[in-house]
Every structure is written in C-alpha cells, then in structure tokens.
Amino acid sequence: MTLDWLPPTLIGVLLVLAVIGAVRRINLWRAGQAEKVDILAGLMAMPKRYLHDLHHVVERDKYMSRTHVATGGGFVLAMALTILVHLFGVESHILAWALLAALVMMFCGAIFVYKRRLNPPSRLSKGPWMRLPKSLLTFSITFFVLTLPAAGLPIVGMLPEGTGGWILTLVLSALILVSLSEMLFGMTWGGPMKHAFAGALHLAFHRRPERFGGGRSTGLKPVDFGDGVTIKEVYGVAKPTDFKWNQLLGFDACVQCGRCEAVCPAFAAGQPLNPKKLIQDMVVGLAGGTDEKYAGSPYPNVEVGHAKGAPNQIITDGLVNPDTLWSCTTCRACVEECPMMIEHVDAIVDMRRFLTLEKGETPNKGAQVLENIIATDNPNGYSPASRTHWAADQNLKVMKDVKQADVLFWVSDGAFDMRSQRILRSFVKLLKAANVDVAILGDEERDCGDVARRLGDDATFQSLAKRNLATLSKYRFNTIVTTDPHAFHCLRNEYGDFGSDALKDVEVLHHTTFLNRLIKEGRFHLSPLAGSKVTYHDPCYLGRYNGEYEAPRELLASLGIDVAEMERSRFRSRCCGGGGGAPITDIPGERRIADMRMEDVTSTGADMVAVGCQQCTAMLEGVVEPRPVVKDIAEILAGQLIEETH
C-alpha cells in the first residue's frame, strides 16, 4: 500500500489544528476577569468531579447516562490508543485489541445517540448536533477497520492488493478526515464536541468548587466595592469580558441538552427567557458573532438571528434584551438540572447588577422598591417604626430589652403584610406552646436585602447586611429562626461574606426545621388533621437553595397527613413565580407562573397546599378561585395545636 503514510499524517495534522484551536479558545476565556483558582488541585479533582458529581446529575436520565458512558468513555480510550497505535505506530497486539474493544463500546453508545436523535425532544438543539451521532458512528467504524491490520486479523490477508489497496486507503482517509474533524477539530473550534474540552476544564476550574462532593453553594458572590476610595470603572457585568474567566469557560461547556429549558418556569410561562439560549448568547458574546447558527428553542416570541455580540460589546446592547434577564425568578431549577453544573443564576444577577447599578434601569416597580428599601429598610416604604405593630398583642420579648435569648425570631418584612402576619402569629403561638425562650429584634430589624440583591442592587444589599449584622452582634442568642426562606438564605449563606462575628456559632434555621425539632422533643402536641388531602409545595429558597426537603414533610406526617406529592416536587419543584424580584419587575408572558404551579397542585387532587414561605403563599393565593386552600405549615400546625388548659 503506497498511501500508508496518509492516515497517520491526517491524524497528526488534525491533532495540531486541535491544539491551535484549544489555545485560541483558552485565550477567549482568559479575556475574562481574574479569579483565583487552584489550577493543579482542580485538574487533579477533575476526573472525580466528572465521574461522581456530573454523572450524578446525568444519571437522572438513565438512558442518556449509559449512552454517554459508552460513547464518551469509548471515545476517550479510543483516541488515546489511536494516537499510540496509528500516530506513533506502537506495534502491540494488546493495544490494538484494546483499541478495537473501545471502538466497539463507542459504536454501541453512538447507536443509542443516533436512536435518540431520530425523534429528538424539543429541548434538544438541532443543527450541528444532528450530525454528531453520524460522526461518532463514522469514527468508530473507520478506526475499527483501520485497526484490524494492527491487531493481526486474518481480514488483512483478504485485502485486495494494488489499486484496490490504495482506493481503500483513500476511502478510509476521507472518513478519517470527516470523523476526526468533528471529534478533534470541532472540539476546540466550536463544534458540538466543544462540550468535552470546555466541560472538562470547567469542572476543574469551577467557580463554586464547594458544589462537588455533595456540597451546596448557593449564596451569590458579593460585588467588590473596594475600600470606598477607588471607584471601579463598572459594577456588575456590562460586557462578556466583565465575567470572571471561569464563568466564560462555564458558558462554553454547555451541551445544549435543554434540561434547563424544560424546567425553567419563565420559559414555560412564555416570558422571553430560555436558560439554554441565554448561555448560548453568552458564548456568542465571548467568541463574537451572531446567534444565527443557534438551533435550539428561542426565547419565547423572540426571533433567532438578530442577536449580535462581541467580547467588548455591552451585552444588553444587541445581544440580550434586558427583559430576558428580568424574567428570571432565580429559582435555580436550571442550575440544579444542568449536567454541566453551569451557574445561570450567577450570570443573570451579574448582568442585572450592571442594569441597576450602572444604568438605573430596573423595570416597572423596581426603582420604587429599591428607593423604599434605601429610605425605609422595607420594600413598601412603610414607617420603620411600625414594624412591630403586628405583634402588639403577642407579648413578645424584644432584644433591646432582654439583650439575650435562646432563640431569635427573625420576623422579616412579612411583618408589614396582613396575610403574612397570620403566619407569624401562628408560629408565635407554637413557640409559646413549646415554651421557647424567644425574642425579636422589633423595630431594629431591617429588610434582609434579598430583593435588593436579586434586583441587582448589591450596594443596598451590602449596606443592609452590614447594618443587620451590627444589630445582631449587640445581642446573644444560639439560634435564629425565620418563617421566610429568603431571609433564611441571606442570613445563612450570604451574610458570611461581610466579616462579622455576629452569626458565628449561631444556627440559622427555617421555622419548619425548628418546629420539627420541637415536635421530636415532644414540646407540644398536635391533633391529627383528618379529612383533607394535602400536597406540599417546596419553596425554591428552602429546597434547592438550602436542601431542606424533609422537615416540612415530617411535620405534615406528624399530623397524620400523607402528602400527595406533585410530579414536580423536591429538587424539581416548580417555582411559584415570586422569587428574584420577578413580581416587581413583572415581565409579561403568556401565562402566570403561579397559575401553572396551582395546576400542578390541582392535578394531585389535593384540597389544600401546604407552603413554607410567605412569598409562595402570596403568589399561590393570588390564583383565582376555585382552587385548593393555601396555608403555611405553621398555620396548619397552629390549627391542630392541643392547648393545655390549666
């Protein structure tokens, strides 16, 4: 065979091109802002992160996880062995046989990839992704045939001599070119296989390494306002290069599987947000160009092909419409579902920060709410001196008087809302029944800053956090309990960034967790609730943000309630639509998120939905009747409390 040199040369050339592409791509990421990452430890941890953490997410779809193990594992093994056998010409039958085995494994996987692409669900991107299974099959078959001689198989003897031989070599070379272009060249030059290259590095240099190994990292990263003397050029993310470099890398890791799109409440409601498209737009931004080639579902009611971006162009000027960013409820369903562990919510809030802090363009009631928070420490502009009016008849101890207590009850802004006050009163009733040594901050409490932060005003959030921490540090207590999962999240996960000891050794608990403990200790007694079918709605900031799925269910079980679970519950719970300032920015859609969630509730046949969050209560109760009754767990418990008579 006179053309024997051709296949190895092709492999070599494409490898070199792939390396050039990789360097180019890495430079695109490096255009982002500096972020400290332990490069070596990250690279060392990468295989485990892939095999354990990433696979744990992929495993939710068993079909795809097995397919991916066979295809991806087969390919990585085959590629390594191909380099040895075909490029360096290592003559070893064992290696050749191992290569054949890897190719067979990859072939089997590729068959299933192919099968799924025959009738793909709408969440999957089409375009170049449709040709990927064919490239995978071509790769495995081509290299199988190419490797046969090296394995010393009798088929070699049957190869025709002369003309036939070099025709075969030519055909094989053409197929090598086709398949390796996809697998190597495409990997670093922006083809579908880019996900393997960028994904592996993304896992190694992830911005929230705490998430690996079963950890949880959900608190937003604070804006660095410096020492107050030097003023930065821009706060928040205006241009793609304002992202941290490993955020840019994360965007590039997207496989366009569309799992985020399938769970996004805003997308389902027809608001102009699709997390997958947003990440792809970020890729357009970091690489420069337009979204013409995007082949997935668009933002609802927004035509694809008109978005233009470049690394140094302001994102909201032509790449992403601000409405897209404001549609997000920060429910984290997309982040929870992303097999690549991309952080959509971080990116969205980063860009919102630019819109609010730099442009002053928070839509609808946003500006007013922020102004109120700044001037009165609550979003509705009520007098701070009226914060404790709800508790006028509750005989609660106030920290200013007692200085210390076992439990500090963080009341939250529910204090100003008559519906939420019913939850607060119910909770106080239970605390009293259990004889808990509890006190409140009274008028010294301020908004926790959740809304301000999600609306992008990190300056106001940080100011509130620091002032709240200063107040808290004046008093002594062992536990903070709150009925508001948003305040719970801020206190537990976000206040730690501001260098205060106020919450050191303090346990921050949601009221359901706390009440569950009291019941287990037998501190109060409840009569069973009979005759109603109850379902439970997991609030995003309690469940996905803080991992508390059990306590509310155990509480309901203690009333003898067998929870009729919704199809989307626990980590897959659908948002009520009330998070992230979404009711304030109020971006129009085709449906309301709360209506869709109430449909979920109704489909269980329940006549009552138990909730653990005042925002969720407000959103779900805003759905027109007839609908199941909405009650906070504290209210349900308080209704069943057996009061001891003396």
Place this chain on the structure above:
Amino acid sequence: MQPNINVVSLVSIGRHPQSGRARRAEQDGRAVELGLTLAGQSLTVVHAGNAKEPVLRQYAGMGLPSLTVLEQSEGCDALPVLMSFLQDKSVDVVLTGVRAEGGESSGMLPYLLAEKLGWPLVPRVAEVLEIKNGEAEVLLALPRGQRRAVTVKLPFIASVDNAAQEARQTAFGPGLRADFKVLNGDSVVDEAASQWQISVAKPRPKRIKVVKAKTAADRMKAATAKPVGGGGKVLRNESSTEKAQAIFDLLIEEKVIR
C-alpha cells in the same frame, strides 16, 4: 432637548415622610428630570449646603457628569449664595421644587430668588413644551389634572409640581463617579431661623368624610368635577382697568389687603 440654553436645577436634601431619613427630594428630583430633558448633559445641578451629604450622590446617579455644591455650614441661608451664583452666570431657566421637605419648607425660595433677580416666576410647572426665540411655552399644573399653558420670557424661575415627569431611577455607579464642584462662597447665617424653636408637628385630627352621594355617578362627579364657586366671575372682553378693579375688589373681599 433644547440646544444652547442654560438650565440650572436647584436641589435640596429631602426627608422621607415615613422614616424621616434623608433622601432625594421628590420635587427636586423632578426638577432635575425636567432639566435633563431640557438641557441633557449640559444641565447644571446646584446644591447649597454640605458637599459630603451622601444623598447628593442620589441626584448625581440620575446621570449627571457633575454637580455643583455651594459649600456652607448648617443654619446658613441658601438664598444669598444661590443669588450670587446665578447672577454670575448667564442662566436661562432655573428649576426648583415647590417646597423643601425639611427645614422651613416655606416654599419661598423660588419667589425670593425671582424677586431679587428680577425674573418672572412660573409656579407649579408640569411641563416645558418649547423654548424658542427667548420665550418658553410652559404648562402649569392646576388641581384635578388640569393644565394651563403660559408663555414666559427667558430667563425665568420655575417651581416644578408633583405633576411633572417623575425623577428617573438613580444608579449607584454613576452617582459615585460624578464630579463634585465645590465652591466656597460667603455664607450668611440665617439669624432669624437660628432664633426659632422647632418642634415635631402634631397630627391634625382628620375631618370625617361624609358621603352624601347616593349613586356611583354622583360619587364620580364629586371626585372629578371642578369645585364650582358661586362668587367666581369670568372677565374676557372687559377693559384692563375693569379687570384690575375686579381683582382688587376680590383681594379686599378675601382680606388679602386691607
């Protein structure tokens, strides 16, 4: 936006009605907003007082490249420094709020400025329609959403009503970056005010509202119709002497002059 006119907006430190905390004053914010629509980036915004007051950054955050502060200590009269500042410049339009949210809150500042400068004063402006040939066409805000168009010669002073376009959102970053031009003039201590005793106002008892209307239509009418005073007279074709006499008679009748 009108080219080549010199607009100055005067701003004060507001006070939130619920919390009592310093804030961007409601009407002064509108004065800046109106100024920005008239003059854009060339608008001059002036505050007489403490340059270190953080609330000034809230005004600057509306997109002002700079803000002028006539530095003076507490208890000083804003009028003389503003006077000398405005006299030195060739200003066409001065915009203020109707009244400050703190201090005396008498609403006299625009009147006194106008008197001292000898300029016309247009009270409670809702909108400036057009400025050309040294004249401005201005819409005044009247009760119940009514408007009156008047024409006024430049330069003039206008106080901006709550009916004017609401102040845009203030942005943190630009607010921090705005350049503060601090001018030290001779400040004059407000002797009269320093003698006053200031105490918290007592809430006045509210008059109980008696709804006399029987039907929804009646209530709608009561809520929207102009109060029809029996004593009013419309003089259109009479001579100016007669018109002046009518006004004079009314002022005596109402005991404004004796």
